[in-house]
Amino acid sequence: MLISLVIPCYNEEAALPFLYEALCDVRSSELAFGNTFEFIFVNDGSRDNTSKVIKDLASSDKDVRYVFFSRNFGKEAAMYAGMEAARGEYIAILDADMQDPPSLIPDMIRSLDSGECDIIAARRVTRKGEPKIRSFFARMFYKLINKMCDVEIADGARDFRLMRRPVVDAILSMGERQRFSKGIFAWVGFRTKWVEHENVERVAGETKWSFWKLFKYAVDGIVAFTIAPLRVATYTGMALALGAFGYMLYYFIKAIIGRIWTVNAGYPSLLCFILFIGGLVLMALGLIGEYIGRIYVETKARPIYIKSEDNLKQDT
Numbered sequence: 285m286l287i288s289l290v291i292p293c294y295n296e297e298a299a300l301p302f303l304y305e306a307l308c309d310v311r312s313s314e315l316a317f318g319n320t321f322e323f324i325f326v327n328d329g330s331r332d333n334t335s336k337v338i339k340d341l342a343s344s345d346k347d348v349r350y351v352f353f354s355r356n357f358g359k360e361a362a363m364y365a366g367m368e369a370a371r372g373e374y375i376a377i378l379d380a381d382m383q384d385p386p387s388l389i390p391d392m393i394r395s396l397d398s399g400e401c402d403i404i405a406a407r408r409v410t411r412k413g414e415p416k417i418r419s420f421f422a423r424m425f426y427k428l429i430n431k432m433c434d435v436e437i438a439d440g441a442r443d444f445r446l447m448r449r450p451v452v453d454a455i456l457s458m459g460e461r462q463r464f465s466k467g468i469f470a471w472v473g474f475r476t477k478w479v480e481h482e483n484v485e486r487v488a489g490e491t492k493w494s495f496w497k498l499f500k501y502a503v504d505g506i507v508a509f510t511i512a513p514l515r516v517a518t519y520t521g522m523a524l525a526l527g528a529f530g531y532m533l534y535y536f537i538k539a540i541i542g543r544i545w546t547v548n549a550g551y552p553s554l555l556c557f558i559l560f561i562g563g564l565v566l567m568a569l570g571l572i573g574e575y576i577g578r579i580y581v582e583t584k585a586r587p588i589y590i591k592s593e594d595n596l597k598q599d600t
């Protein structure tokens with residue numbers, strides 16, 4: 285059976301040789317089971333020598349297939365392109381930096397073979413070697429998104445997973461431009477099994493995720509998979525209006541029974557209320573803007589990535 289391994293690469297020249305070696309080990313150990321492989325490297329507009337490293341591998345190994353992007357489109361786009369190119373019965377996605385241990389792949393294949401699940405996905409049970417503050421925010425994010433979304437997004441879940449063909453077809457059928465894979469993986473359903481492993485630090489190079497990038501990613505994820513924030517705005521507005529109405533009624537009755545008197549000290553409280561409400565209104569507007577912005581981007585229907593080069597058509 286053919287198994288496709290999809291590897292998104294962005295500035296990974298240093299890590300690729302290690303990864304390739306590990307992948308070859310997997311390939312030779314799987315020979316006994318009659319499994320063959322294709323390694324699909326997606327070069328996501330790297331600025332270093334990644335493209336040359338990949339081409340060198342491809343020239344000496346017919347199982348190496350590649351797609352190069354015209355610029356950096358992000359890991360989500362790279363995974364999409366890789367899955368599109370994949371021809372295997374089973375398809376795996378793994379990082380180039382060995383943080384998704386390739387040594388887990390044989391066991392993952394056995395799990396799918398046994399028919400007990402359709403997706404076998406890896407999950408980190410520790411966040412060893414990661415800044416404490418980042419782990420904290422990551423946990424908060426998962427709590428928040430799972431409260432708001434209908435689909436369950438697993439904490440510590442990586443993009444590392446082995447899937448059956450129908451799962452990948454389902455993922456590819458979701459043609460949205462702003463892709464939030466963690467949500468997409470959960471949304472398509474199918475039977476998922478988890479393998480847990482310790483956090484592994486990247487073998488070479490450095491992470492492409494700054495804190496700010498992760499924050500934007502978190503907002504993207506929430507906006508992409510739930511409209512709950514809009515509802516929060518509605519409810520807050522309703523609660524405030526109700527409160528204001530009660531307040532009004534209170535003063536109205538007071539005026540009728542003639543117990544109202546003028547105070548000059550109303551100015552600060554008035555200011556506070558106006559600022560508070562103004563802030564809420566702006567926030568709600570911004571929120572609506574987030575969604576409209578996404579509608580705008582989706583309606584432009586631009587391609588998810590632009591390819592500059594590949595060797596996919598070559599007969600192997």
Ligand code: UDP
Nearest residue numbers: 292293294328358359362379380381491492
């Ligand atoms: N990656 C990519 N495009 C990007 C950023 C990252 O294809 O714009 C790839 C990267 O080469 C790696 C994987 O996505 O194979 C995960 O990236 P990284 O290791 O930087 O993320 P982390 O493991 O720190 O979450």
Ligand code: MG
Nearest residue numbers: 379381383486
């Ligand atoms: Mg990594």
